[in-house]
Amino acid sequence: MKDIGIVSYGANIPRLRIKIDEIASVWGKNGETISKGLGINEKSVPAVDQDTATISVESARAALSRCKINPKEIGAIYIGSESHPYAVKPTGTIVGEAIGATPDLMVADYEFACKAGTAAIQTCTALVKSEMIKYGLAIGADTSQAAPGDALEFSASAGGAAFIIGKEDVIATINHTLSYTTDTPDFWRRAERKYPSHGGRFTGEPAYFKHITNCATNLMNKMGTKPKDYNYAIFHQPNGKFPVSVSKKLGFTYDQIKQGLIVPFIGNTYSGASMVGLASVLDVAKPGDRIFLTSYGSGAGSDSFDITVTDKIKNLARNKAPTIAQMVENKQYIDYGTYAKITDLLYWE
Amino acid sequence: MREVAVIGVGLTKFGELWDKSFRQLIAEAGSKAILDSGIEGKDIDAMYIGSMSSGRFVGQEHIGALVADASGFSHLHIPATRVEGACASGGLAVREGFLSIASGMNDIVVVGGIEKMNDVAGATATETLAMAADQEWEAFFGATFPGLYAMIAMKHMHDYGTTREQLAQVAVKNHKNGALNPYAQYQHEITVEQVLKAAPVAYPLGLFDCSPVTDGAASIVLCALDKAKKYTDKPVKIIASGQASDTLALHTRRDICTLDATVYAAKMAYKQANIAVKDIDLAEVHDCFTIAEICAIEDLGFVKKGEGGKAVENKITTLDGSLPVNTSGGLKSKGHPVGATGVAQIVEITQQLKGEAGKRQVKDAKIGLTHNVGGSGATCVIHILEAD
Numbered sequence: 088m089k090d091i092g093i094v095s096y097g098a099n100i101p102r103l104r105i106k107i108d109e110i111a112s113v114w115g116k117n118g119e120t121i122s123k124g125l126g127i128n129e130k131s132v133p134a135v136d137q138d139t140a141t142i143s144v145e146s147a148r149a150a151l152s153r154c155k156i157n158p159k160e161i162g163a164i165y166i167g168s169e170s171h172p173y174a175v176k177p178t179g180t181i182v183g184e185a186i187g188a189t190p191d192l193m194v195a196d197y198e199f200a201c202k203a204g205t206a207a208i209q210t211c212t213a214l215v216k217s218e219m220i221k222y223g224l225a226i227g228a229d230t231s232q233a234a235p236g237d238a239l240e241f242s243a244s245a246g247g248a249a250f251i252i253g254k255e256d257v258i259a260t261i262n263h264t265l266s267y268t269t270d271t272p273d274f275w276r277r278a279e280r281k282y283p284s285h286g287g288r289f290t291g292e293p294a295y296f297k298h299i300t301n302c303a304t305n306l307m308n309k310m311g312t313k314p315k316d317y318n319y320a321i322f323h324q325p326n327g328k329f330p331v332s333v334s335k336k337l338g339f340t341y342d343q344i345k346q347g348l349i350v351p352f353i354g355n356t357y358s359g360a361s362m363v364g365l366a367s368v369l370d371v372a373k374p375g376d377r378i379f380l381t382s383y384g385s386g387a388g389s390d391s392f393d394i395t396v397t398d399k400i401k402n403l404a405r406n407k408a409p410t411i412a413q414m415v416e417n418k419q420y421i422d423y424g425t426y427a428k429i430t431d432l433l434y435w436e
Numbered sequence: 437m438r439e440v441a442v443i444g445v446g447l448t449k450f451g452e453l454w455d456k457s458f459r460q461l462i463a464e465a466g467s468k469a470i471l472d473s474g475i476e477g478k479d480i481d482a483m484y485i486g487s488m489s490s491g492r493f494v495g496q497e498h499i500g501a502l503v504a505d506a507s508g509f510s511h512l513h514i515p516a517t518r519v520e521g522a523c524a525s526g527g528l529a530v531r532e533g534f535l536s537i538a539s540g541m542n543d544i545v546v547v548g549g550i551e552k553m554n555d556v557a558g559a560t561a562t563e564t565l566a567m568a569a570d571q572e573w574e575a576f577f578g579a580t581f582p583g584l585y586a587m588i589a590m591k592h593m594h595d596y597g598t599t600r601e602q603l604a605q606v607a608v609k610n611h612k613n614g615a616l617n618p619y620a621q622y623q624h625e626i627t628v629e630q631v632l633k634a635a636p637v638a639y640p641l642g643l644f645d646c647s648p649v650t651d652g653a654a655s656i657v658l659c660a661l662d663k664a665k666k667y668t669d670k671p672v673k674i675i676a677s678g679q680a681s682d683t684l685a686l687h688t689r690r691d692i693c694t695l696d697a698t699v700y701a702a703k704m705a706y707k708q709a710n711i712a713v714k715d716i717d718l719a720e721v722h723d724c725f726t727i728a729e730i731c732a733i734e735d736l737g738f739v740k741k742g743e744g745g746k747a748v749e750n751k752i753t754t755l756d757g758s759l760p761v762n763t764s765g766g767l768k769s770k771g772h773p774v775g776a777t778g779v780a781q782i783v784e785i786t787q788q789l790k791g792e793a794g795k796r797q798v799k800d801a802k803i804g805l806t807h808n809v810g811g812s813g814a815t816c817v818i819h820i821l822e823a824d
Contacts, residue, residue, distance in 0.1 A: 120635065287557050287558055292452065292454065293454040
């Protein structure tokens with residue numbers, strides 16, 4: 088798969104934030120204990136006019152602003168999300184139209200819980216490799232839902248990232264990617280239900296940990312690499328604890344995962360989570376840096392990527408769009424009442 | 437009455453066993469016990485299975501026949517019966533097996549206990565367990581088991597000056613023992629501070645004062661003592677089986693700090709065994725909550741009423757104390773798959789009396805007691821075992 092990889096990238100994180108303490112106080116819980124338990128201090132919240140489509144458009148525009156690609160040369164857009172605004176009608180067409188990539192364009196919306204975005208990277212990589220397209224745009228974005236009072240309410244947040252995949256001016260080569268998939272119902276949302284359900288502790292060991300560990304190990308075995316061969320590692324981050332724990336289990340150090348660990352500051356952006364982490368690493372990466380990424384999607388599966396940063400990253404106008412660190416800092420706090428209003432908790436029939 | 441002995445034991449790992457089904461678990465425990473005893477399927481006269489709520493937890497009732505079937509014995513048409521008495525289901529199954537041999541009806545009986553509790557969400561597990569309380573007078577009004585035992589703890593603290601630290605020391609001790617038990621759900625030690633700082637469940641009980649939700653199964657093979665030598669050189673005799681009942685609801689008890697079912701079952705057992713409390717070398721008691729162990733050692737007569745907390749503080753019940761309690765880790769650390777617990781207690785005492793308890797072996801253990809409680813104390817079953 089030599090020389091195919093990321094040509095540019097961009098991300099978007101809504102600036103509204105709610106503190107875990109604020110949510111906890113509404114439910115009579117101790118915010119400090121929950122923050123410590125989850126490893127999350129605050130989470131991003133989509134404003135009334137932000138959804139997966141706007142986050143995807145903003146991310147795609149950020150990616151385009153950093154490079155000189157003509158949007159017309161983008162031959163495919165795949166968007167992974169579990170909060171596509173429409174059940175039937177693609178988000179991808181909205182993004183395609185907004186960035187000027189239509190009409191000679193393949194489009195489909197993806198859903199695979201939190202890993203649909205990395206699945207989109209895999210599809211784009213394959214299409215570029217087969218020379219069916221010149222560039223592919225892979226996006227992972229979510230305005231994730233959580234029922235009021237549910238444990239998920241402390242983590243479900245909003246954000247996303249976009250990656251343009253091609254084989255010219257590649258800033259980060261995708262050396263290899265593979266997946267690990269089983270039918271494991273740890274988290275789901277039935278059709279026409281507003282909020283997802285989850286299997287409690289079942290979401291841990293037999294779901295998140297099993298799939299990430301196996302997928303990551305399979306890729307390292309295939310590549311003949313060890314954790315120490317990588318400068319950075321990113322793991323799906325539904326909370327601040329799981330990625331730290333799984334990385335330790337696999338033999339990675341905290342220093343390797345720190346740059347890509349964004350969940351403590353913005354919460355779990357679901358399909359965006361591991362991709363925002365990758366964007367954060369690319370914000371600081373230098374030529375020759377090797378990056379390991381494993382996403383996780385409930386249901387369940389993982390995608391692993393072995394990536395090497397190239398000299399071309401020096402030519403990318405990274406300063407033309409805000410870094411993840413800048414977006415994390417650009418924030419405005421809201422209270423639970425405002426949060427309830429704008430996330431549609433206060434509705435009646 | 438004929439004398440009865442344990443000639444084989446089997447246990448699955450206790451914990452969150454996501455990749456094992458109900459029938460795999462009971463078959464595993466049963467086959468381990470059968471292999472340990474050296475009997476064959478055709479030797480089995482009857483099977484008794486303790487399970488509290490397999491219907492609610494895994495959607496399966498009629499588990500007597502299922503267990504015989506899952507064990508590969510369907511062609512032998514062995515009489516197989518399920519026994520239910522909430523968290524005492526396992527202990528009651530042991531007692532039924534014991535009685536059937538003692539009466540002369542059977543020679544060899546396999547007893548199993550099982551619960552697979554993690555296939556439902558936590559709230560459903562709590563609701564299911566609450567069915568062991570009085571539905572009309574307790575559960576219907578929102579009472580849960582942590583809530584009921586918290587009331588016992590509050591009254592105990594009020595009447596006898598028992599402290600939260602003393603309650604915590606029960607959990608600390610049991611985790612210390614559990615850390616030595618390869619079958620335990622939690623094989624790590626904890627501190628008093630951790631227990632006191634854990635998330636509150638029902639004051640004064642925090643998360644670490646409560647036994648966990650557990651998947652697991654246990655099994656034993658019982659045999660008439662006069663036939664046991666054919667299978668083992670080290671049969672462990674069951675020298676007493678006591679059982680008693682009490683009001684289903686906590687509030688109608690004479691004294692909520694005393695489980696009269698324990699007092700009466702113990703009286704029956706001590707008389708049958710013809711022993712005094714001082715003859716007991718170790719005990720497995722029903723520590724579903726830390727306060728339950730304190731009440732248990734008082735109601736069993738190990739210490740005077742009200743002195744349970746002090747006894748724990750003075751380390752009388754630790755592994756190297758004068759009367760070690762819950763050497764397996766107890767329900768708190770070993771785990772509490774409710775229907776399996778009473779059978780697993782017999783497994784622990786049998787191993788201890790045979791000198792096969794590894795790092796948690798109690799020196800020179802000759803007589804051991806098991807104490808299994810259903811609900812907040814409406815059922816209690818006690819067995820006393822002695823090395824032959």
